[in-house]
Amino acid sequence: MAKRPTIHDVAAAAGVSRGTVSRVLNDDRYVSPASHAAVKRAIAETGYVLNRAARSLVTQRTGSVVMVLSEPQEKLFEDPNYSVLLRTATRRLAERDVSLVMMIAGNDGDRDRVVRYLRGGHADGAFLVSTHAGDKLVDALVDIPVAAVAQGAVIGRENVIPYAAADDREGARQMTRYLVERGRRRIATITGPLDTPGGALRLEGFADILGRKASKKLIEHGDYTQLGGESAMARLLERAPDLDAVFVASDLMAAGALSALRAAGRRVPEDVAVGGFDDSAVALSTHPPLTTIRQPLERVAEETVRLLLALIDGAEHVDPVILPTTLIVREST
Structure with missing residues (x-):
């Protein structure tokens, strides 16, 4: 059996000391560009593979982070936003040779498993997605010495868990203002869950523009699923048939709303204009294509990863990042 190449083999091939190779492997900034390039070339030539177990004993790092989705497992496959976040985070972490572990925390048993995993020191940090207000997982994380950031603010913990997010409230204002400017007079909304920042802030933005016209009769709550959007739209039509x-x-709920409107014989946009939020792949697949608010999910994921890596690298504090949204006009309005 061929001998597995060692760090000494890499040093010999690169013409540098073992210490220089070690500094390159540990991303030490105090290595000359020439030495860095020589070591990387020697690693490729020798086929050297880093022994992560040994490295973790020295660096006290695992080389992995956990993405925690606080939703039922089926939502991971239904909502295209999660695949964007997962793909982007995986790519950005790979640039630092950090692996991403995906864990679902949709119920108490799942949450307990996540807490045990993190408490056991199996990851250097946690990337929280779709976290709900009052989530016991967040309370547990405060007591675990592990870096944690969130995609979207954690309601009630905004000053405890750093986050990156789209400007949900302003995005909702943009859409509602646009519908008003199009001459619509009886504008309703289907919210997301109000214990999530997207649900709460998008409702606030809607109310900012309509004021007293944002009556309870014209507000229905959804759950970010297509079926939830269809059911919520049907309830709105029963309560306010003149909307x-x-x-x-x-966008996923908007696709469901379009189905309910078709079933009720309402034309879109002639009878009812429909606006969504996300600009996901769903927005182009509906009939008609959906006017929506684009939130820059790739940038949100990139910024969330940046914040997490900064904390892992020893930063004592990082500031939240809120990114602008854009109105995308298509045929549903």
């Missing part, structure tokens, strides 16, 4: 526009807090 002429609806702002839906996600």
